[in-house]
Amino acid sequence: MITEIGHFALILAALVGVAQMVMPLVGAHRGWRGWMAMADPAATVQFLLVAASFAALTYAFVVSDFSLKLVVANSHSDKPMLYKVTGVWGNHEGSMLLWLLILVLFGACASWFGGNLPDSLRARVLGVQAAVSVAFYAFILFTSNPFERLDFPPFDGRDLNPLLQDPGLAFHPPFLYLGYVGLSMSFSFAIAALLEGRVDAAWGRWVRPWTLAAWLFLTVGIALGSWWAYYELGWGGFWFWDPVENASFMPWLLAAALLHSAIVVEKRESLKAWTILLAILAFGFSLLGTFIVRSGVLTSVHAFANDPERGMFILMILAVFTGGGLLLFALRASAMEAKGVFGSVSRETALVANNVLLAVSSFVVFVGTIWPLVIELASTNARWTFGSTQFANPFYTVGLFDRPEQVSVGPPFFDAAFTPFFVALSLILPIGAVLAWKRGSLAKAVKPMVPVAILAIALGALAFAMQTGRSALGPIGVVLGAWVVGGAMMDLWLRTGRGDIRGRLGRLRRLPRADWGKATAHAGMGITVFAVAALLAWEDEDIRVANVGDRWDVGVHEIELAGVRDVRGPNFIGQGADIIVYRNGREVGHIFPEKRFYPVAQMPTTEAGIRNGVVRDVYVTLGDPQEGGGWAVRTYIKPFANWIWGGSILMAIGGVISLTDRRLRVAVGAAKPKPKTPAVPAE
Structure with missing residues (x-):
């Protein structure tokens, strides 16, 4: 019953979103205050309905309701409660519902805290924000319904991916989505400004807090993901230039550029067109990241889904909003004439240089991420398939490629x-x-x-x-x-x-x-x-086969394999090692790396043992037992790792x-529009 209520609330929220998308935009265009005022209650109602839907899905995971297909695929009755809750967004459908919840939350916040905005601008911002939410309502309801039932529920579920059963991954997606989706507010402000045909210092002051919040959350989300990769994957690294890592890094770079560019708009009323363009591109890259994670076009350990049809739907959303925003930008760019002039040596010039470096570096990451896909698309198939329609590959037609090409772009590039x-x-x-x-x-x-x-x-x-x-x-x-x-x-x-x-x-x-x-x-x-x-x-690294009692040097430390024991958790079994760390012949601590196996998911994981220090970490992973006796042991000394x-x-x-600066919280420069002077009738 509760899940049906959640599903119904989601459908009802979609209908409210359609109304919020249409009426405020029409009202702002026509000057109808009643229609514009409708945006504020609609934004609040949308948030309450989606929050109720998300709460219903969370309830299903907590009580292990295996009549839901999503719970069966991503939960298990023996799973710890923390991971039952985080299992809600540890999958494609649930994570998209979380994305939508954050999207409507930002829209509601714009309504709750946007009292200083002119009525027409606020109506347009909320209307554009609703348009984005409507696109994702359609995506979830038509392709990724989290409330799909099973006719014959199984006794138990198939468990969550063991790599996601970790505190770091419990909080990494929400923060990352807060950053991704937060950029939708910058996008909405940019499109609203284009529709009004006005970008001024007050607009720069209004858009800065939203951009800063999105950048802040992206920073935390990326840091949590890096920290998780460091200690959970067992590779000893903190950043691998993985496509999904890059997908979050590109909008972070553009958000940083947008944040600095908005300062110039606020202070000097310069770089208006550039700032609007950055707002459109930053959100476009966040949508691109969603496409990369969920389409299966690029392989990644972080990918949520491998479904080309869903990927095409997201690609359509990307094309509509980014393409539409760029088209509107091209049509209205002439209305964004810069007023401030500045010399070649000035803070404005330095901020322009900052923007160019951040934007070009984001473009470099984009090229390196997408290039393997471009080469594969151009060279490995003589015909391209989109849905049920096939097209001749133009690269084959002109003879550009006569054999399959395989390109790998990795960390060296x-x-x-x-x-x-x-x-x-x-x-x-x-x-x-x-x-x-x-x-x-x-x-x-x-x-x-x-x-x-x-x-x-x-x-x-x-x-x-x-x-x-x-x-x-x-x-x-x-x-x-x-x-x-x-x-x-x-x-x-x-x-x-x-x-x-x-x-x-x-x-x-x-x-x-x-x-x-x-x-x-x-x-x-x-x-x-x-x-x-x-x-x-x-960094120092040592890889060896060690027997119990062996001791070896790695950098300034000595490492001893003191023993290996069986370990058992709520939903896993495995082996754990007792590693003694010495320095200058004196014992300084024990660390306990583990090799786990999750029977339900039929998947092994490596849990690194780390002795954290101010200036260095001692990092040890336990590998498989060897045929001739002993265990594979990988040891790293990682200086200043925690400083990252x-x-x-x-x-x-x-x-x-x-x-928390008052100037950003209340937007001091946001003056109410001046009342129009009534026209004097001609005599």
């Missing part, structure tokens, strides 16, 4: 192609942050940064002197990290003006929260850049601090 852009971004960031608006002086900006540069170079030289026989990547990472962090701190200090230290410290405490948030986020980026370079440059996620958390904290 991404490392070589992406890294220079991020290095350049790190170099210009501290200088650009202290340049004056409109017309600045490079000499004045560089002068206070000289001590920071000297410190960064000195630390890099010290790192180079301490390492032996290793690449220059580590020292370069030290220089860049110290330069970005020191530059962020110097930026804060320069904002206190002149005077004695006591007075400047007092002014430092009274600086706007947005300034503190910016410095915190930039410092977090510097820490992450340093940690990534340090880990890649100074520490820097990411610091970036997210910077976003939270900025969001």
Whole structure:
């Protein structure tokens, strides 16, 4: 009964969404206030109905209602309660319902907290947001219904993918979806501005909090996914340039560019067209990520579904909203004339450079991700099939390919192609942050940064002197990290003006929260850049077959396999090792890697044993038993690994601090529209 109510609530929400899509947009176009006012209650009703639907699905998972096809495929009665709940979004259908819930939540928040917006703009924003939600209602109800029943329910379910039965994956998708879907608000604001034909400083102030929130959630979601991959997959890495990882990274880069570009619109009323374009592309790339994850066109350990028909539906949504947005942008671009002018040396120029580097780096990741698909599509099939229709492959027709091509784009390409852009971004960031608006002086900006540069170079030289026989990547990472962090701190200090230290410290405490948030986020980026370079440059690795009692050296540590025992959990069995870690002959701790097997899912997993430290992690995985005796054991010493996620958390904290700034919360620049002066009738 409860699941039927959930299904009915979802259908009813779709009907409300259609009304919210049509009436406010028509009302805004015609100037009918009653129709425009309908958007606010409709947004709230949509959220309540979808929340009820999601609660009904969650209930079905919690009570193990195996009459639902989705529960059978992704749950089991012996599964821990945490993973019964997270199983709701640990699959395609449930995750899309979560996506929809977050989508209508953002729309409701725009209604609840958008009191400062002009009535016509708010109506258009909520109408466009509803249009996006209607597309996903159709996708869920027609292709991915989570409430589908079984005629003959089984006694028990087939369990959730064991790789997803992890605390990191319990929270990773919700945060990632909050970021993905949050960009729909930037998109809605952009389309609403195009429909109104007006982009001004107030619009830049309105769109910034939504973009900042989306970027913040994306940062947390990507960091959680990286952390999960680090300790759960057993490969010893934190980032693999996997297609699904790239699918979340591309909109993150564009959201960062959009966030900085909106500042220029707000402060100087420049870069209007570029900011609108970034808003459209950022949401378009979030839809592209959804297509990659759910269409099966690219192979990934993170993929939710392998269904070309669903992929085509998402591709249609991508084409309609991104293509439609770009078409509207082309038609209305002339209405977005920039008012502010600025010199070649100014903060505006630095932000333009920031935008170009972020956008080009996102494009590089996009090319590397999609290129294997393009080559495969062009070369491996003489005919293309779309639904029930076949077309001749034009590449075969012109003789461009006469044999199948196989191309693999992996980490070497991404490392070589992406890294220079991020290095350049790190170099210009501290200088650009202290340049004056409109017309600045490079000499004045560089002068206070000289001590920071000297410190960064000195630390890099010290790192180079301490390492032996290793690449220059580590020292370069030290220089860049110290330069970005020191530059962020110097930026804060320069904002206190002149005077004695006591007075400047007092002014430092009274600086706007947005300034503190910016410095915190930039410092977090510097820490992450340093940690990534340090880990890649100074990591130690050892792979061997070890017997119980063996001891071996890895870096400055000694590792001993003290024993192997059988382990049993609520829904798995396996073996666990007791690893003793020594340093300088003294025992410093035990770690317990495991090799698990989930009988219901018939799937093994590797649980790494990690001894976390401030400056290094000792990371051990247990492999299979060997025919001649002993166990395969892989050991890593990973320097500054935790600093990667520490820097990411610091970036997210910077976003939270900025969001608490009163100027962003209440949009001070959002003035109510002036009343029109009544026309004087002609005599």
